[in-house]
Amino acid sequence: xxxxxxxxxDQTTKNSVISTTLNDLSNWSRLSSLWPLLYGTSCCFIEFxxxxxxxxxFDRYGLVPRSSPRQADLILxxxxxxxxxxxxxxxxxxxxxxxxxxxxxxACTITGGMFSTDSYSTxxxxxxxxxxxxxxxxxxxxxxxxxxxxxxxRKKISREIYENQMSSQRENRCFTTNHKFHIGYxxxxxxxxxxxxxQLPSTSEIPSDTFF
Amino acid sequence: xxIYLTEIQDIHFFFRLESxxxxxxxxxxxxxxxxxxxxxxxxxxxxxxxxxxxxxxxQQRIGPEYTGPFGVLQALADGTKLLFKENLIPSRGDIRLFxxxxxxxVISIIISYSVIPFGYNxxxxxxxxxxxxxxxxxxxxxxxxxxxxxxSNNKYSFLGGLRAAAQSISYEIPLTLCVLSISLLSxxxxxxxxxxxxxxxxxxxxxxxxQPMGFIVFLISSLAECxxxxxxxxxxxxxxxxxxxxxxxxIKFGLFYVASYLNxxxxxxxxxxxxxxxxxxSIPYIFVSDFFEINQTYGVFVxxxxxxxxxxxxYLFLFLSIATRWTLPRLRIDQLLNLGWKFLLxxxxxxxxxxxxxxxxxx
Numbered sequence: 001x002x003x004x005x006x007x008x009x010d011q012t013t014k015n016s017v018i019s020t021t022l023n024d025l026s027n028w029s030r031l032s033s034l035w036p037l038l039y040g041t042s043c044c045f046i047e048f049x050x051x052x053x054x055x056x057x058f059d060r061y062g063l064v065p066r067s068s069p070r071q072a073d074l075i076l077x078x079x080x081x082x083x084x085x086x087x088x089x090x091x092x093x094x095x096x097x098x099x100x101x102x103x104x105x106x107a108c109t110i111t112g113g114m115f116s117t118d119s120y121s122t123x124x125x126x127x128x129x130x131x132x133x134x135x136x137x138x139x140x141x142x143x144x145x146x147x148x149x150x151x152x153x154r155k156k157i158s159r160e161i162y163e164n165q166m167s168s169q170r171e172n173r174c175f176t177t178n179h180k181f182h183i184g185y186x187x188x189x190x191x192x193x194x195x196x197x198x199q200l201p202s203t204s205e206i207p208s209d210t211f212f
Numbered sequence: 213x214x215i216y217l218t219e220i221q222d223i224h225f226f227f228r229l230e231s232x233x234x235x236x237x238x239x240x241x242x243x244x245x246x247x248x249x250x251x252x253x254x255x256x257x258x259x260x261x262x263x264x265x266x267x268x269x270x271q272q273r274i275g276p277e278y279t280g281p282f283g284v285l286q287a288l289a290d291g292t293k294l295l296f297k298e299n300l301i302p303s304r305g306d307i308r309l310f311x312x313x314x315x316x317x318v319i320s321i322i323i324s325y326s327v328i329p330f331g332y333n334x335x336x337x338x339x340x341x342x343x344x345x346x347x348x349x350x351x352x353x354x355x356x357x358x359x360x361x362x363x364s365n366n367k368y369s370f371l372g373g374l375r376a377a378a379q380s381i382s383y384e385i386p387l388t389l390c391v392l393s394i395s396l397l398s399x400x401x402x403x404x405x406x407x408x409x410x411x412x413x414x415x416x417x418x419x420x421x422x423q424p425m426g427f428i429v430f431l432i433s434s435l436a437e438c439x440x441x442x443x444x445x446x447x448x449x450x451x452x453x454x455x456x457x458x459x460x461x462x463i464k465f466g467l468f469y470v471a472s473y474l475n476x477x478x479x480x481x482x483x484x485x486x487x488x489x490x491x492x493x494s495i496p497y498i499f500v501s502d503f504f505e506i507n508q509t510y511g512v513f514v515x516x517x518x519x520x521x522x523x524x525x526x527y528l529f530l531f532l533s534i535a536t537r538w539t540l541p542r543l544r545i546d547q548l549l550n551l552g553w554k555f556l557l558x559x560x561x562x563x564x565x566x567x568x569x570x571x572x573x574x575x
Contacts, residue, residue: 029292032279059268060277062286068454070300070461073293097298097461 037072042079260287294466305365313360372455382552407490491518
């Protein structure tokens with residue numbers, strides 16, 4: 001919640017009626033229509049799933065769960081994010097179109113929670129992987145607390161400035177890489193070839209015509 | 213000199229009249245089209261809101277509440293949000309097919325609205341093959357879906373596109389045979405003539421009573437055409453993520469979203485026009501003319517009543533479609549194709565033969 005405290009200090013906007021009205025319309029439509037990704041890895045998702053039912057009903061706020069990341073605006077990392085799950089989470093985040101928002105739901109995704117001391121596989125904080133907009137503590141947080149986090153996110157969205165979103169839409173994003181595979185012949189002499197050790201491919205070595 | 217000046221002034225005056233006439237003619241050509249598109253857009257926004265509200269009512273929820281009064285601006289917020297979203301294109305897909313697919317789906321459905329009679333002779337273009345135009349154009353939409361599924365470079369999208377094409381072809385044929393039965397009864401393929409043929413005997417003249425089996429088959433087939441539950445195998449939210457829409461974001465996904473509700477609305481309109489008498493009302497309202505001595509006001513009143521009656525009947529079928537979505541489970545693909553080819557097709561063909569024989573008998 002650091003970016004909620006001082007949203008207007010480092011951001012400036014033009015004093016134009018047309019661009020301000022367009023900015024307000026864009027903010028209103030985005031805060032009124034947040035479509036969360038159906039994504040859950042652990043017990044926090046049970047609390048998130050109960051929002052879909054009739055007792056808490058997040059449809060009041062315009063939230064419609066989408067199964068595809070291409071149509072989702074919001075991802076709630078509900079549950080423990082392990083190191084095995086981390087690449088999938090990053091991939092899902094990158095597949096979502098801009099603008100997109102993240103709520104870190106629960107102690108496990110904020111600090112690792114009960115797994116933060118002695119687990120070999122837990123990611124201590126999902127903000128090491130993807131940028132987080134709202135941190136929602138609890139183990140697990142109640143559905144009322146999730147609604148409170150969504151309300152805080154709506155307040156954050158209502159103060160955004162639209163021009164900042166446009167600058168991040170011009171890049172090509174390709175996230176696959178070519179793995180190098182070397183075949184070496186080894187005899188039992190005790191010393192192994194240096195080319196068997198894994199070498200990270202640099203970015204310039206990826207040919208650009210592979211993807212287009 | 214005075215005579216020359218008068219002639220020049222007259223020439224300028226007539227020239228301005230001619231220019232105004234041309235501008236007026238151009239505006240008058242486009243005005244009904246724009247009014248129809250505006251009405252369709254407002255109806256789609258209302259249908260999206262209705263779906264959220266009716267599903268909330270069925271599930272004992274509140275539904276959209278904070279976006280405008282009673283959440284009526286929710287569909288507008290959804291559309292505006294999708295308009296401002298980033299437009300992602302998969303890198304290894306077919307970019308042209310990926311981009312053209314949603315456009316083909318939306319454009320082919322919007323053209324079908326031009327043959328709907330919303331009131332007595334209140335239709336954009338009274339083609340004498342109006343119903344056939346709708347059937348031909350609704351056969352184009354699956355091409356767009358197949359393009360989208362193939363161009364996404366995603367196996368689940370491709371499966372969704374294939375399912376959409378197979379489903380649409382399977383249920384197009386019973387639908388066409390039912391429409392053929394209606395045109396046999398009405399002696400015309402024009403939608404205006406079909407509505408007129410049903411208004412001879414009032415309530416009991418509707419094709420609902422003359423074609424009960426055709427009505428049921430048409431209802432089921434149109435539900436399958438719109439890919440509504442229990443026939444939503446192309447989307448199948450729990451199986452294929454989102455079917456052919458999986459890779460779509462932003463305004464392209466918005467076009468698919470709009471296309472499904474446009475398709476639902478026009479299917480409901482055609483059920484109303486073909487089986488429920490269109491703008492015909494069973495209660496006579498001749499007494500209303502006593503309050504209005506001027507015929508011009510009476511004509512406007514009749515038109516508004518006709519539009520209201522048509523939309524009221526249409527929203528009955530919209531309610532049935534939306535309520536069906538939240539009450540029935542999904543079929544499997546083999547059950548879906550079995551129902552289409554093995555049950556609906558023989559029933560509609562038998563219905564057509566029965567209609568043909570009764571028409572021959574009545575002649």
